[in-house]
Amino acid sequence: MSGAVPTLEPTMTIVLEPSDPAYNGASGRSGAPGASAGPGAFGGAGARLTEGLNPQQKEAVEYRGQSLLIVAGAGSGKTSVLTRRIAGLIDSREAWPSQILAITFTNKAAAEMRERVHQLIGQSADGMWISTFHSACVRILRREAEQFGFTKSFTIYDSADSRALLKRILKELDADTMGFTVSQASGKISKLKNELSDAETYSRQINTGDPQEVLFLEIFRQYTRELQRANAFDFDDLIAQTVYLFRAFPHVAALYQRRFRHILVDEYQDTNHAQYALIRELTRPVDPDEVELLEQGGQYVATLRDGSGRIPGASLTVVGDSDQSIYAFRGADIRNITEFEHDFPNSKVILLEQNYRSTQNILDAANAVIANNFDRQAKSLFTTVGAGDKIIGFTGYTGHDEAQFVADEIATLHDGGTAYKDIAVFYRTNSQTRALEEIFIRSAIPYRVLGGTKFYERAEIKDAMAYLISVANPADPMALRRIMNVPKRGIGPATETALQRYADQHEVGLRDALRNASELGLGPKVTGAITGLATLLDDVSKTAATAPVSDILLALIQGSGLVDALRASRDPQDEARAENIDELLAVTKEFQKNNPEGTLLDFLTEVTLVAAADDLDDTSGTVSLMTLHTAKGLEYEAVFLTGVEEDLLPHRMSASEPGGPAEERRLFYVGITRARQKLFLSLAMTRAQFGEVNVAMPSRFLQEIPVELIDWKQSPGMANSRGGTQPRALNARRDGFDEGGRRGIGSGSGDGGFGGRARAAGGYGSGSYDRATAAAKTRPKTEWANRVTGTVRDNGDLELDAGDRISHVDFGEGRVVAVTGLGARRIAEVQFDTAGRKKLLIKVAPIEKI
DNA sequence: ATAATAGTTCTTTTT
DNA sequence: GAACTATTAT
Numbered sequence: 124m125s126g127a128v129p130t131l132e133p134t135m136t137i138v139l140e141p142s143d144p145a146y147n148g149a150s151g152r153s154g155a156p157g158a159s160a161g162p163g164a165f166g167g168a169g170a171r172l173t174e175g176l177n178p179q180q181k182e183a184v185e186y187r188g189q190s191l192l193i194v195a196g197a198g199s200g201k202t203s204v205l206t207r208r209i210a211g212l213i214d215s216r217e218a219w220p221s222q223i224l225a226i227t228f229t230n231k232a233a234a235e236m237r238e239r240v241h242q243l244i245g246q247s248a249d250g251m252w253i254s255t256f257h258s259a260c261v262r263i264l265r266r267e268a269e270q271f272g273f274t275k276s277f278t279i280y281d282s283a284d285s286r287a288l289l290k291r292i293l294k295e296l297d298a299d300t301m302g303f304t305v306s307q308a309s310g311k312i313s314k315l316k317n318e319l320s321d322a323e324t325y326s327r328q329i330n331t332g333d334p335q336e337v338l339f340l341e342i343f344r345q346y347t348r349e350l351q352r353a354n355a356f357d358f359d360d361l362i363a364q365t366v367y368l369f370r371a372f373p374h375v376a377a378l379y380q381r382r383f384r385h386i387l388v389d390e391y392q393d394t395n396h397a398q399y400a401l402i403r404e405l406t407r408p409v410d411p412d413e414v415e416l417l418e419q420g421g422q423y424v425a426t427l428r429d430g431s432g433r434i435p436g437a438s439l440t441v442v443g444d445s446d447q448s449i450y451a452f453r454g455a456d457i458r459n460i461t462e463f464e465h466d467f468p469n470s471k472v473i474l475l476e477q478n479y480r481s482t483q484n485i486l487d488a489a490n491a492v493i494a495n496n497f498d499r500q501a502k503s504l505f506t507t508v509g510a511g512d513k514i515i516g517f518t519g520y521t522g523h524d525e526a527q528f529v530a531d532e533i534a535t536l537h538d539g540g541t542a543y544k545d546i547a548v549f550y551r552t553n554s555q556t557r558a559l560e561e562i563f564i565r566s567a568i569p570y571r572v573l574g575g576t577k578f579y580e581r582a583e584i585k586d587a588m589a590y591l592i593s594v595a596n597p598a599d600p601m602a603l604r605r606i607m608n609v610p611k612r613g614i615g616p617a618t619e620t621a622l623q624r625y626a627d628q629h630e631v632g633l634r635d636a637l638r639n640a641s642e643l644g645l646g647p648k649v650t651g652a653i654t655g656l657a658t659l660l661d662d663v664s665k666t667a668a669t670a671p672v673s674d675i676l677l678a679l680i681q682g683s684g685l686v687d688a689l690r691a692s693r694d695p696q697d698e699a700r701a702e703n704i705d706e707l708l709a710v711t712k713e714f715q716k717n718n719p720e721g722t723l724l725d726f727l728t729e730v731t732l733v734a735a736a737d738d739l740d741d742t743s744g745t746v747s748l749m750t751l752h753t754a755k756g757l758e759y760e761a762v763f764l765t766g767v768e769e770d771l772l773p774h775r776m777s778a779s780e781p782g783g784p785a786e787e788r789r790l791f792y793v794g795i796t797r798a799r800q801k802l803f804l805s806l807a808m809t810r811a812q813f814g815e816v817n818v819a820m821p822s823r824f825l826q827e828i829p830v831e832l833i834d835w836k837q838s839p840g841m842a843n844s845r846g847g848t849q850p851r852a853l854n855a856r857r858d859g860f861d862e863g864g865r866r867g868i869g870s871g872s873g874d875g876g877f878g879g880r881a882r883a884a885g886g887y888g889s890g891s892y893d894r895a896t897a898a899a900k901t902r903p904k905t906e907w908a909n910r911v912t913g914t915v916r917d918n919g920d921l922e923l924d925a926g927d928r929i930s931h932v933d934f935g936e937g938r939v940v941a942v943t944g945l946g947a948r949r950i951a952e953v954q955f956d957t958a959g960r961k962k963l964l965i966k967v968a969p970i971e972k973i
Numbered sequence: 974a975t976a977a978t979a980g981t982t983c984t985t986t987t988t
Numbered sequence: 989g990a991a992c993t994a995t996t997a998t
Contacts, residue, residue: 358987551986552984613974615975732988786986787986813982976997977996
């Protein structure tokens, strides 16, 4: 499961006390920190920091000025540049670590940056803020929450939480009958918050004659009110409320404006308006009268002031690449980067185009694809490492066929010396993992899925977390509702409504209603159950501030009987659920080990804000599976980009959105540019989604790659967007090359053949396609589609030895060459008569001894 | 109040 | 094929 254990930076003091090194340091040396450095600043130790850099990179490290935009193409060494720039600022004593704020996209990127700065300058790297927008805002909000109606112990609603809340609200307002869905409402609210609009602002701009808009306003209002009551923020609030805080309370803003003298933002192309506004607020100069107030409040300001008595705005460095902007759907505004020079006058722009990651063939493909996006600044990646291997293309008959190709190629790569951890498989949608996982398990390829159905999204984990939230934040009724009847206590919907009514009538929280359950006149059994829960939560709450998180969780699990109930259940899955909760307990212990001072709130925050890429473990010897979105910022020796089909990549949903197709192209571009040495593009002719088999067409993006760059092991031939597929040709398997196939797609090959060389591993698929398409038209489901899906097969302890003959559902008959591994991990290497040599996990492979 | 069953709708990407 | 909803039987 989630192997990675969150690590938390030590809590930091924001107000500088005289004991703070920055305080003494700043007053103890001549020259104001942050003052522009002369040419001498990079003498001595500084030279080390620019070693091995190209001239543009060097300039990006050394430039000093108010604002700098680094346009960094994929693989152009921007992380090196950023870390050296930070190291340079500290090394040259232009800044103290505590004056630096670096924002990254994921916690993982933050950890990496911290590590690399540490490598460059050692201990002095401590005290910097290197974090995501969301984490940084949580730190600020925890300090300042009391300023505006929240408390320090606020909790964070993840998307599932806010959806659940919206669902309640929609139901209460009968908005579902008006055609409102939860995802619409949450999408709209998120969008508004990203534009820094709140319910009241929105109310002023709506057409009051439109009942839809009026109703939505009511939803928005209630949602906002419920969050406030629950002492909780949603993801978007974290940013938007911080901006609000800064704007409403200039003296609070001044604290941070004074503190952060150098702000650096990575992945700037994916910032939304709220994040942009936050950066604007943070880089604002502090007016003289606010400076006076700071000084009166005991803040050190003397050497920070300029001639007019104010504190000048922090310097800003942003790094980004508009070609890698893939989060517009989440409100990312590409204009933030395209209009940077306008927004921050006198800014410097540096272009990094030399790529240090990929071969020229891969870059040529990437450049050719992205050139189809008009309306972009011309930029072309180049390298000096040479052309490298051709891109390998493959078209499977089905998603499973495609997955088998990926597995086979991975096995070959691994045999050739490529470590599993240097291989990644990308896809557009999470649902594509299923086919890949099945084949990988069978083929005994170790893998891990990043993101997807995350550990923390499992129901039993959410239940356990809800217990923790209820202890940390008694004001949150959502968490309380979740656990009220988990494990079963006989508190059904009727009882819950009664409790809620009591709470409303007496104008108290739901938690208070639980405590006073005896006043409700319910049955003695239910009343006992309710007060029992209330007592448990109250008892544990008493220790919450100081006790280790694992102790708190253990007390809750034992007190509630959560795990006991699962263990006692007849449902075999419940045993696995119980184990997951034990796993969570292990996570809390690990957390405590890494953060001896970490509180329950720290733990909850950390868990809510971890991104998919965050639990990537570089040392693990496993292939990584992830969506293209998760892949951003990562790189691998070998990359498999799967499902390169129309309606999948570009995704069908993107067609109707303005800018959608262009964003999909950027996504494809991001995927391509992750590869260092080898790139595989694959697709399937039919894809089963949601039980149904559909005919899939090759993606238009494939036609944008020059044909000579791709070596098709099995080309899509004429199965192109004109809609024609040739089942006859599909079944024809020829050996040797075929010009038609080498020409690639859409190049006018007349024979409509499934050209190219048939793959070595034949022996299956023959005839399948006919049945599949025919069946797809008549029946929604076919036994063919489900043949390899369904529950994981279990061969028990099938004994196999070298020399045995076996039969495989896909590969036909073969002879066992060798058996390795132990117990459930026993692997048979089999030489198939027609399908070549494969490794199979004996326990689950669809095989029989014959 | 709950467990089991049958029917419905849906899937893009995520901090 | 999953996840949620509505309907039934206990």
